[in-house]
Amino acid sequence: MIERRSLLLRAMALGAAAPLGGCNYEDPAHPDLADKFLHAMSAWNDRVQAALFDPHTLAPTFRPDQITRPPRFNAFYPIDQAPVVDEATYKLELGGQIQDKTPWSLQQLRALPQESQITRFVCVEGWRVIGQWSGVPLGRFLRQVGADTTCKYVSMKCADGYYSSIDMASALQPQTILALDFLGAPLTAPFGAPVRLRIPTKLGFKNPKSIIQIAVTNVYPGGYWEDQGYNWFSGS
Amino acid sequence: MSRRVIHPWPLRLTHWLNAVAMVIMIGSGWQIYNASPLFGFTFPFGLGQWLGAGIAWHLAGMWLLVLNGLIYVVWSLVSGHYKKLFPIRPREVWGDLRSALSLHLKHDKGVYNAVQKLLYAGVLLAGVVAVLSGLSIWKPVQLWFLCDLFGGYFIARYVHFFAMMGICLFILIHLLLVALVPKVLPPMITGGRLP
Incomplete structure (x- = not known):
């Protein structure tokens, strides 16, 4: 992580050096002027996107024949390194501003009402695929466990060390689901087994896979890519 | 001696701010394109060194591009500058194209010839298309009506790309013409004086 972060800062400084002729600090603790400027603009864009977000605007849905086959794998590691989680002993842990933090087994999650969707998954790189996911609406789940939905953030930690966070308004949008199934069958390891977030109102990297913990908080949790420079809100 | 300038200061200011915006937006746009190329090639360089920095520059630079562009449009309408186009x-x-290609086109200070009019109106249109298609790629869900206008997210990416290519073509011709008729450059900095 440390290496990646300094790589980012170096990259940003290099990018800034061309037009601004600026200095090139390599110490992550001391971001240069261009880094600070870009972070400030990214924070401003977070606020603009939160204001633009309409909880009643639904992401477009598609027909079954429009589903992308075969599905496209994407992660920060090759497909054979996807984490394999033991589904029999799996427990979804809860943290932060939640009343009932009793962990949830897969069977318990499957016993909740499920929602299915065929939606478009847009990657930050620009490509898009269409897939079918089904699972538990996150808003419904958060209310069931007594989460404080006046909090700002919902954060997620994953079995592969990945982590991310989303704003509460997007978490409560009806199409935001804790997906258990993909293309009509239980999720497989490369596609986020046993539980992943599917949020069609945000970019792909805001859809963490193999989630092992969900927390509700007012302290900005950041994310794996967000901490390296991707815009935090990244809403579609 | 006349006190009338060739290029009023609002035109010069927005022109040069737009030049900065163009470098940022096209440079970072090439970086973003390279992460998932639409065609069988990538650009040899891009602003920001990696995708995250490229996007950060692009989404910061868009504010300069759009705000500066709006100032230009409002000034142009209020001052009547648009009538020159x-x-x-x-x-x-x-006719002007033929005489320009045979290097016989006379340059009258402060007057746009027909080829200039077409190029300037064309690049303004390409700029509007680039901004609107860019917004529909950025916010295909919240700005769905805009995205639908361009035929959906997938096609909007191509529209955005070709709008950029159109602007690049304009810049190429623009710089070539300035190189051929260098006396037009100082008035864009100082304002110049109409004879």
């Missing part, structure tokens, strides 16, 4: 008559474009 119109009308664009095909017959005059053809």
Whole structure:
């Protein structure tokens, strides 16, 4: 992580050096002027996107024949390194501003009402695929466990060390689901087994896979890519 | 001696701010394109060194591009500057293009010839298309009506790309013409004086 972060800062400084002729600090603790400027603009864009977000605007849905086959794998590691989680002993842990933090087994999650969707998954790189996911609406789940939905953030930690966070308004949008199934069958390891977030109102990297913990908080949790420079809100 | 300038200061200011915005937006746009190329090639360089920095520059630079562009449009309408761009008559474009290509086109200070009119109106249109298609790629869900206008997210990416290519073509011609007729450059900095 440390290496990646300094790589980012170096990259940003290099990018800034061309037009601004600026200095090139390599110490992550001391971001240069261009880094600070870009972070400030990214924070401003977070606020603009939160204001633009309409909880009643639904992401477009598609027909079954429009589903992308075969599905496209994407992660920060090759497909054979996807984490394999033991589904029999799996427990979804809860943290932060939640009343009932009793962990949830897969069977318990499957016993909740499920929602299915065929939606478009847009990657930050620009490509898009269409897939079918089904699972538990996150808003419904958060209310069931007594989460404080006046909090700002919902954060997620994953079995592969990945982590991310989303704003509460997007978490409560009806199409935001804790997906258990993909293309009509239980999720497989490369596609986020046993539980992943599917949020069609945000970019792909805001859809963490193999989630092992969900927390509700007012302290900005950041994310794996967000901490390296991707815009935090990244809403579609 | 006349006190009338060739290029009023709002035009010069927005021109140069737009030049900065163009470098940022096209440079970072190439970086973003390279992460998932639409065609069988990538750009040899891009602003920001990696995708995350490229996007950060692009989404910061868009504010300069759009705000500066709006200032230009409002000033142009209020001052009547836009009238210099119109009308664009095909017959005059053809005539001016022929004399320009044979290097016989006279340059009258402060007057746009028909080819200039077409190029300036064209690049303004490409700029509007680039901004609107860019917004629909950024916010295909919240700005769905805009995205639908361009035929959906997938096609909007191509529209955005070709709008950028159109602007690049304009910049190429623009710089070439300035190189051929260098006396037009100082007035864009100082304002110049109409004879």
